[in-house]
Amino acid sequence: MRSSNSLYDPQAFNDALRRNKAVVCALSASYISTFAGYPLDSLKSRLQTIKTPITVPKLAAIVYREEGIKGFYRGLWIPLITISFVRTSCAASFTIYTRTKELASRHDFLNRSSALDAALVGGMAGAMAGSLISFGSAPFELVKVRRQLEYSIAQARGLHIEKPPGTLDAVREIFRVNGIKGLYTGFRLHFIRDTSGTALYFMEYDGMRHLLGRDRSGEQGATPPWLPIHSSLVPFVCGSFAGVTSWALIYPLDVVKTKVQQRALAGERYRGPFETLSRLIKGPDPNNPKPLLAGVTRIYRGLGVSALRSITTHGLLWTFFDLVSNYIDALPQ
Template identity: 65%
Template sequence: MDDSNRSGNAVLNRVVIVDALQQNKTVACATAASFVSTLAGYPLDSLKSRLQASRVPMSVPSLAVAVFREEGVAGFFRGLWIPLMTISAVRAASFTIYGNTKEFLKTRDLLTKFNFLNVAGAGGLGGAMAGALISFGSAPFELMKIRRQLEFSIALEKGQKCLKPPGTLQALKDIIQVAGFRGLYTGFRLHFLRDTSGTALYFLEYDGFRYLMGRRLSGEQGDPPTWLPIHPTLIPFLCGSLAGVTSWALIYPLDVVKTKVQQRALAGKPRRTVLETLHRLIRGPDPDHPKPVVSGITRLYRGLGVSALRSVTTHGLLWTVFDYVSGYIDRLPRKLED
């Protein structure tokens, strides 16, 4: 093959690749961003789940030291591969549904005026639709993640000693063997409610923050407001972090209840209602000697600090990488330079 044929094939391949990336830009951006942010935030997510399930109050550093001593570095990343793969797919689908919902509203001339309420409202509706639909696919994988993260505490609930935690496939088989395939949707109603409301709040806040920070109708970033003169490249991280932290703080008690309900079910103990679980978390298990309400609410928000740190890290990185990859794809030339 002569040089001209090679050059022609290279140009054709380049055009095909660039076209594919541009046509599937949302999927490419969300997948890359999710991979980076999930990997960076997973150790903090693991500590968050352990703090929520623990009966003994512990500081984050103390818990981290205990996990390292008992399980080594691998303990912080137990169950990583499931969310690393699935969360990337879920976020790609979530961003696609969110974008398509906003496009649907636009074609119906709904929430199209370029002001804060309309921009945030469209983002919230897109997020609610994404969270509701995605929850059906993500629930089993999140249950498996919690199962892997809480191997030792679940074994303790059963009165057993977990010398060697089962692998992901074995844990999956154990759940199906005990409760059938329906067992993979243990706590689904709470999961659905958390994801729908949480994702709605998240996208509502992110789009609202980006509007306040100078994003134009075209989607390009304009000059930051005079009251917060920061470099434009930092705006996605700032807005993503704020949206992640504040939306998560609002739904955090619901996530704690969900984790406790799922932990109890995985340990094979009799199920409690959501209200009963919430009451026991706030007032304690002894009705004759209830805990002070303030102490109970503090218990309900156990792990929020590490969860907030995780949200700052993961959601800030998520939108930073998303915007970077999006801009990179937009700048790709379709032809090779001479």
Template identity: 70%
Template structure:
């Protein structure tokens, strides 16, 4: 395996050159891990509100819901179930970026999709993203299910007719899922999770790489001057591209995420399962097939919480790519 060789003549603890070599060999890991931790902390309260809005039946506003959460659960209610996502999202994004960069490196080393065009840049990003999303979904599905369980535990408890003085912690939530659904219960809704992550990650990296190409990034990875038709300061390019890719890709797969969350909520509450298309039909046209709601009203329900998700995407993905590039440049300048 290529990489920096450890000198035998001196202690590696004092060999700066050796550790700088290790850091550069694993630059994508270091960049993704640090950037993801910061962006997850910044966006988690909005993600929590998004999950609550998706399953709320009253059409409550974001501001009203936020005040209700604060009154009933306090400030910590916005960060309920944070620790598993903070660890796992950082780990998942790190693995995702590693697979994404590794796949792009493979394409480059084998002369694939090297033409300096936006189509080639988009295809390279999309293929790399699809592979990353598909592989990572197997590890991320149980953790996201636990996150949904924690965020919606009051709603789930109400569905079960259960009341509690103190909500269960994360480990108690895991044990509760296994007790009611078995070990494989941690993969409730996996097919939807797999489809969402594969499509979503492919769209995300496809759009990001295409936009970075349009805004002056070379295929070598170096950022050139931005075009005259969009004279954006170079320092803002990662934030703008990350925010754009995050918002648009999320908007496209948002209905799938709503269905996934609803299917998982019903399963966690012990309610009889419904098929994917039946769940989607009931969300769009209402529970009564003989008296369907207007389709636009149903679509508005499907996209409930999209506004707060858009703000979350702008925050998390803008910060993610900003700190990713900052960390990458910092590592490159070390000597």
């Protein structure tokens, strides 16, 4: 029996967890997966913007030698705050995704028990989530890119920095040069990337979860004979697959976005996305273009480390999401 002097009411706490299940699951899982994958994300951004090919281990060694272990986690609090901001509000990605699916179910829209319907509903819910949260996440990601590429931006400006400025200093510098609109540099590309990428991601995830035995009510059944894995591994497999494949499809767009933002932050002449993409593929000299294969390789530089990051972060994300979800479902009424 609860003490009359106790401020903690287990039943009220459990009820609050059930009411905010989507947010609690997404927030706890996102913190763990983001921290685990952030060093790989930092290396990915660097690989996208450097002009000379370099292996991931060599780049990691350079970062460690010049910046120490902190170099891999520079700007980490930006995505962590982004997670808190966009996933604990009513406009949070997982909340929008979940509520959109619930709305489709209530109106019996694409509600057949098929992988196609599950994928289409997931894709629409993902597009809605990605487009809405992009307005809140764009400034955070721009500052993250600024922090990750601090040294290359300084080099483009002809500057040498002994100690990179802090995150707040980076925000002040962006705001000083371009005002509030500076925080939305490259927003159109960010919006397109997030909308299309999140739609593809949830479409693939929900479609594959259905194929691997989850029904439309959310209950996980037996896995099919062609992939006889334990049911506890299904979230990791589906999350990893969706993360890697959706990211590979939109990767060129992310490279262009990062390059456009880097040039803007360095104060260099603006190049549009198509001009940026053309120069990345063909090279800076139109009279002496690179071979097509070399250009495509340049576009996909960093995809390997990005794929590894996706496997880690998205696999862990959905694994912990399901673990927390099952824990909340098992709470006493």
